[in-house]
Structures are given as structure tokens and as C-alpha cells.
Amino acid sequence: MNCPLETHEGSALLLAYSSGRLEAESTVRLQRHLEACSGCRQFVENQSAVWRALDSWEAPPVSTDFDRRLYQRIEQQVSWWDMLIRPFRPVFQSRSLPIAAAAGVLIMAGVLLDRPAVTPPASPQESAQVEALQPDQVQHAVDEVEMLNQFNHLMRSEPADPTSKM
Amino acid sequence: MDQRVKTDMGATAAALDYDAELMLRVKDGDGASFGVLLDKHRLSVIHFLYRMVQNHAVAEELAQEVFLRVYRSRSTYEPTAKFTTWLFRIATHLALNALRDGKHEKSQERLDDATGELPVRQVSDKRPTVEASMVYESRLEEVRKAVATLPEKQRAAVLMHKYQEMEYSQIARVLNCSESAVKSLLFRAYESLRARLAHMA
Amino acid sequence: MWPGWCADQKPNKPAPPAKARPSAAAPANRNGRGPNPGGGVPKKNAPRINTPGPAQRLLQMTPEERERALEKLPPRQQEQIRRQLDRLDHLPQADKDRIARQIRGLDSLPPQQRRLVLQQLNAFRNLPDDRIQPMRRTLIQLMRMPEEQRNARLDSDAFKKQFSPQEQEILRDLSGNLPLDYLPGR
Numbered sequence: 001m002n003c004p005l006e007t008h009e010g011s012a013l014l015l016a017y018s019s020g021r022l023e024a025e026s027t028v029r030l031q032r033h034l035e036a037c038s039g040c041r042q043f044v045e046n047q048s049a050v051w052r053a054l055d056s057w058e059a060p061p062v063s064t065d066f067d068r069r070l071y072q073r074i075e076q077q078v079s080w081w082d083m084l085i086r087p088f089r090p091v092f093q094s095r096s097l098p099i100a101a102a103a104g105v106l107i108m109a110g111v112l113l114d115r116p117a118v119t120p121p122a123s124p125q126e127s128a129q130v131e132a133l134q135p136d137q138v139q140h141a142v143d144e145v146e147m148l149n150q151f152n153h154l155m156r157s158e159p160a161d162p163t164s165k166m
Numbered sequence: 167m168d169q170r171v172k173t174d175m176g177a178t179a180a181a182l183d184y185d186a187e188l189m190l191r192v193k194d195g196d197g198a199s200f201g202v203l204l205d206k207h208r209l210s211v212i213h214f215l216y217r218m219v220q221n222h223a224v225a226e227e228l229a230q231e232v233f234l235r236v237y238r239s240r241s242t243y244e245p246t247a248k249f250t251t252w253l254f255r256i257a258t259h260l261a262l263n264a265l266r267d268g269k270h271e272k273s274q275e276r277l278d279d280a281t282g283e284l285p286v287r288q289v290s291d292k293r294p295t296v297e298a299s300m301v302y303e304s305r306l307e308e309v310r311k312a313v314a315t316l317p318e319k320q321r322a323a324v325l326m327h328k329y330q331e332m333e334y335s336q337i338a339r340v341l342n343c344s345e346s347a348v349k350s351l352l353f354r355a356y357e358s359l360r361a362r363l364a365h366m367a
Numbered sequence: 368m369w370p371g372w373c374a375d376q377k378p379n380k381p382a383p384p385a386k387a388r389p390s391a392a393a394p395a396n397r398n399g400r401g402p403n404p405g406g407g408v409p410k411k412n413a414p415r416i417n418t419p420g421p422a423q424r425l426l427q428m429t430p431e432e433r434e435r436a437l438e439k440l441p442p443r444q445q446e447q448i449r450r451q452l453d454r455l456d457h458l459p460q461a462d463k464d465r466i467a468r469q470i471r472g473l474d475s476l477p478p479q480q481r482r483l484v485l486q487q488l489n490a491f492r493n494l495p496d497d498r499i500q501p502m503r504r505t506l507i508q509l510m511r512m513p514e515e516q517r518n519a520r521l522d523s524d525a526f527k528k529q530f531s532p533q534e535q536e537i538l539r540d541l542s543g544n545l546p547l548d549y550l551p552g553r
Contacts, residue, residue, distance in 0.1 A: 008346075008353050012334075015356060021331075046364035050356065053363045054328050057309045059213040060222045060533065063486075066212075067204065070230050074237055135439040141425035142451045144485065148466045149455060150492045154499055155507070155551045223486050223536055227479055303527070 004030070005039050014040060018047040075136070185249030192240045200240075204233060207250070210330060211257050217325050218261040220314055228260045247339055254330070254340045258322050265318050305366060312362040320355035327352055420474045420481070426467055465548070472546040480544055487540045490533070502534060509542035510550055517542060 004010025016022040017030050034041050063069075185206070191199035211232055216225035235256050313321060319341060326332045326340060338348045419427070428436070433452075437445050455463075473481050494502055509517050520526055521539050530538065541549075 008349050011353055012349055015352070019328075043360075046360040047356065049364045049366050050359045051328070053305070053309045053312075053366050054359075057217070057306060057313075059216045062209065062212055063226055066208070066226060066230070070204070070233055073230060073234055135436060137421040138425065138433075138436050138440065139444065139448060141421035142448050142455075144420075144422040145425070145455055145466060145470070146451055147485075147489055147492060148469050149458065149462065151488050151549075152462065152465060152469075152551075154492060155503055155549070221536055221540070222533065223483055223490075223540055227483055227486070231479075300528070307527070 003037055003040065004033070005037075005043060011043075014043050015047060018044045019051055072136070072140070186245035189236075189240070189243050189249055190245065192237070193243050200237060203236070203249075207253060208233075211253065213329065214254065214257055214325055215261055217313060217329065218258075218318075218321060219264055220310060224264065228257070228264060231260055232257045248336065250330075250332075251336055251339045254326060254332075255342075258326075258340055261322065262318050308366070309363065312359055315362075316355050316358060320351050320358075323348055323351040324355045324359070420470070422470045423467075423474050426470065468548050469546070472548055476544070483540055484544050487537045490537050491541065494534075494537075498534065501529070502538065505530075506538055506541060507550060509538060510545060510547065512542075 002010070004013045013022065013026065013030060017027060022030065030040075034044065185203065188199040188203050192203070208229070212225055212229045215228045215232075216222055219225055219228065232253065236253065313324070316324065323337055323341065326337050327334075332340070334345045334348045334352075338345045341348065341351075425433070437448060440448070458466075473484060476484065491502065491506075509520065512520065521535070521542075527535060
């Protein structure tokens with residue numbers, strides 16, 4: 001067997017072996033080579049250390065409200081998207097539409113959707129804004145105000161203050 | 167092509183089809199199937215993003231954007247590749263953008279001997295000793311730094327290769343490059359990591 | 368009750384540029400509120416347009432408009448929200464003004480930055496009791512520091528020994544993104 005260290009392909013073989021992902025037949029051949037090649041043995045030892053180090057890097061747990069926040073964003077975005085896309089829905093369902101026209105619609109929609117802002121632009125009419133405040137947004141808004149109040153309170157508090165946390 | 171290979175491809179195709187099939191159901195209006203996809207892939211996407219940007223809050227933010235884009239794209243979804251290829255392509259794209267946006271702001275890690283004026287965080291008796299915790303934290307910091315110093319594409323390739331156990335071909339499709347380019351990325355990345363982490367053996 | 372929060376504020380007023388923090392090595396085109404070093408997604412120099420979020424719109428609603436929104440909710444939730452509103456409405460006016468300013472500041476952030484800040488504010492208030500004071504003191508210190516000094520502190524081993532990884536993230540993200548209005552006494 002030629003020394004795997006000499007080629008990238010060979011290094012890939014050593015990588016797979018050191019992570020336990022090399023299939024049986026190649027493993028046997030490589031093990032025979034390792035008995036005679038200190039360079040490859042060192043590579044495997046060093047790479048195994050890397051695998052173990054990477055294995056030890058655990059990611060933090062996911063926030064318990066991850067899904068709730070995601071669905072809230074979907075709800076906010078999808079209603080706007082649905083309003084936008086409704087006139088074009090027959091376009092997307094039609095197979096006979098010229099590709100360029102369909103692509104043009106998609107590009108336009110994609111450009112609009114790629115904008116980071118979720119909240120529709122503010123209207124000068126206050127009542128129009130208020131109409132747009134969905135019931136679920138009321139809870140969200142109140143929670144936000146309350147959170148800011150609590151945060152301000154925590155930031156003001158000194159250790160001697162018996163009401164240091166609301 | 168012999169029967170054995172056909173069977174393997176059939177099994178792979180079946181596995182590919184399941185996620186893609188779920189996404190097609192989402193396309194048809196089945197919201198529950200989106201929930202199934204979310205349950206199945208939430209953790210791997212968040213963990214990938216966390217290791218890319220090394221900030222948990224940002225990782226969750228980006229992950230939300232990933233799944234939001236998946237959902238938004240449902241009406242035009244076509245299973246031209248494995249679902250996970252598409253998913254991680256979105257995730258990688260967002261991660262690379264986030265890194266580039268904050269790249270010049272990211273301060274260099276410094277070994278600073280300055281002692282703070284606040285007390286060390288208390289550790290309860292049930293936890294590992296303070297020394298053990300410090301050793302663990304120190305090793306973890308080395309690993310994080312080692313990965314953080316990899317160029318972004320090398321980092322993405324390593325994370326997909328190591329933690330998602332993706333094959334070179336799939337990583338190539340995620341990164342939109344050739345398989346040989348992926349091998350080159352991984353070869354250089356692991357070389358860097360061995361140089362920095364081999365002493366931890 | 369509610370219009371008293373923002374009766375003197377006109378809706379849709381563009382937010383003034385945030386006060387720049389002293390920074391020894393500020394890049395030429397910074398607006399003083401750049402992305403959080405070492406973390407944070409928002410784009411530098413994103414347009415500071417105040418698009419009122421739900422909280423700001425809530426504060427601008429008349430009682431009648433608020434009632435119309437509330438009555439669509441289930442009774443139990445209505446009751447809970449009314450209790451929350453009642454509690455908030457009895458805050459000192461100075462506190463209400465401060466919150467209203469903070470909300471406008473939040474709404475002027477790019478959406479991803481806004482979400483990140485809200486997430487970390489929430490994480491801060493949910494800290495264990497014994498961690499609030501050290502976190503509070505350090506956050507105030509960090510927010511008052513020039514950027515370079517803040518980064519150095521955040522990256523120091525001493526800092527990392529004092530705070531858990533999650534606490535480090537909270538301090539990094541908030542100190543780098545919160546407007547100075549959030550400092551006590553402002």
C-alpha cells in the first residue's frame with residue numbers, strides 16, 4: 001500500500017479510519033500499513049485527539065420558547081405573504097405559464113420577502129395601525145412593556161433593597 | 167448496476183424521500199408536517215449554527231430564519247436534492263453572512279491576566295471541583311478558538327463533516343463546489359486543527 | 368390611561384441617531400451603534416427607521432382602540448392583560464416615559480438586532496437571584512466603557528471565570544446593543 005500521507009485521497013482514508021467511518025476491507029489494509037508507518041500512526045493519533053476534542057464541544061440546550069417564537073414569526077410573516085401572493089396563486093399552480101414570467105413573479109416576491117423587516121411599514125393613520133394590532137400582538141406588546149419595566153427595576157436595585165427582584 | 171447497489175440506492179432514495187415527502191405535504195398545506203421536520207432537524211441546525219457563530223442567542227436567531235425561509239418557500243419547493251442539503255445550504259448561507267457582517271468587529275482573543283473585582287462564580291458541592299471545571303473550560307475554550315480561527319468555509323465543511331456526518335458529495339452540494347474542493351477544504355481545516363489540538367491527546 | 372404614556376409623542380417620528388459611545392478606534396462610517404463585537408447578527412449602518420412595533424403601537428392606542436383589540440381575546444387572557452395593564456399604568460410617570468423611550472429605541476433597531484436584544488433582556492430578568500447583582504454591576508460597567516476596553520474585558524480570562532457562557536453572551540449582546548437610555552439614572 002502506498003503511504004496515504006502522500007495524497008489528499010490518502011489523507012481522506014486516514015481521516016475516515018481515525019473517525020471509525022472506514023469500511024472493513026480498507027480498515028484491515030490500513031492497519032497493516034500503520035504497523036510499519038510511523039508518520040501515518042502519528043497522523044491517526046493526532047487526528048483522534050482532534051475528534052475527541054470536537055466531541056467534547058457540546059452545544060447549549062435549545063431555548064424552551066424557540067418553537068413558540070418561530071411560529072409567532074411565521075404567523076406574522078405568512079399573513080403578509082398570503083396577502084401578497086394571493087393574486088399570483090393561480091400563476092404558481094399553472095404549469096403552462098411561461099418560465100420567464102413565473103421567474104419574474106418569484107424574483108419580485110423573493111426580493112420583497114428578503115427584506116428583513118417583518119412589521120409592515122407604519123401608516124400615518126394611527127387608527128390604521130391600531131386596526132393592524134392583532135390580538136396575539138396585544139399580549140406580546142404588554143409582555144414587552146412589562147419586561148422592560150422589570151429590567152429597569154433590576155438595573156436600579158441595590159443589594160440592600162428588599163424588593164430587588166419583582 | 168447490480169442488485170445490491172440498486173437496493174442501497176433504493177434505501178437512500180427512500181430516506182431522501184421521507185423528508186422531501188414531508189416538505190411536499192407542507193407545500194400542500196399540511197402544517198403538521200412542518201412540525202415534524204422542525205422536530206427532526208431543529209437541534210442539528212441550531213448546533214451547527216452555534217458552532218459556526220459561537221453565540222447561542224445568535225444561533226437561535228439564525229435558526230429561526232432558516233426555518234422561516236423553509237416555510238416561506240413551501241409553495242415553490244421541489245425535491246431536486248436531499249432535504250438536508252437544502253436546509254444546510256440555507257443555514258450555511260445565513261451563517262456566512264452573519265460572520266461576514268460581524269467579522270471586522272470580532273475582537274481577537276487575548277490572554278489577559280487582569281483580575282476582576284467581582285467574586286468568582288460560586289460552585290455548589292455537587293458540581294465538579296473548581297479545578298476540574300477550570301480545566302474543562304480551558305480545554306473547551308481551546309477547541310472553540312481552534313474552530314473559530316478556521317476560515318469560514320473550512321469551518322462550515324468541518325462542522326458538517328464532523329457533527330452532521332455528511333459525505334463529501336453532500337457537503338459539496340451544500341457549499342456549491344466540487345467534491346475535490348471539499349476534500350481540499352477539509353484537508354486544510356483538519357491540518358490546522360491537528361496543529362492546535364493534537365496536544366490534547 | 369394609556370395615551371398618557373405617549374400623549375406628547377407623535378407616531379412615526381424617525382428615531383434620532385443614538386448617542387455615539389466614546390471609542391478610541393471607531394471606524395469612519397460608524398454610527399456609534401454598530402454590531403456587537405464577537406456576536407450579533409445585525410448589519411452595521413442599517414437604516415434607523417422607527418417602525419413602531421406592537422409595544423409602541425399599544426402605548427399609542429386610545430382606551431377604545433385597546434378595548435376593541437382586547438375583546439377579541441379569550442376572557443381569561445383579557446383578564447390577565449387588563450391586570451398587567453393596570454399594574455403598568457400605575458407606574459410613576461417617569462418610569463412610563465423611560466419605558467416609552469426604550470421601546471422607541473428598540474423599534475429603531477434592525478429587526479434581527481431588536482429580537483436579539485429582547486431575547487437577552489428576557490434572559491437577564493430570568494437570571495437566578497444571586498446572579499442579578501454581579502450581572503447588573505458588570506453590565507453597567509461594560510455599557511459605560513469605550514468599545515475597545517469593553518471588548519478587552521469581555522475577552523479576558525478573568526471575565527470568563529466569573530460568568531457562565533450564557534451570562535457572557537447576555538453581557539456581550541446587551542452591552543454592545545442596548546441604547547444608553549437603558550443605563551439607570553438616564
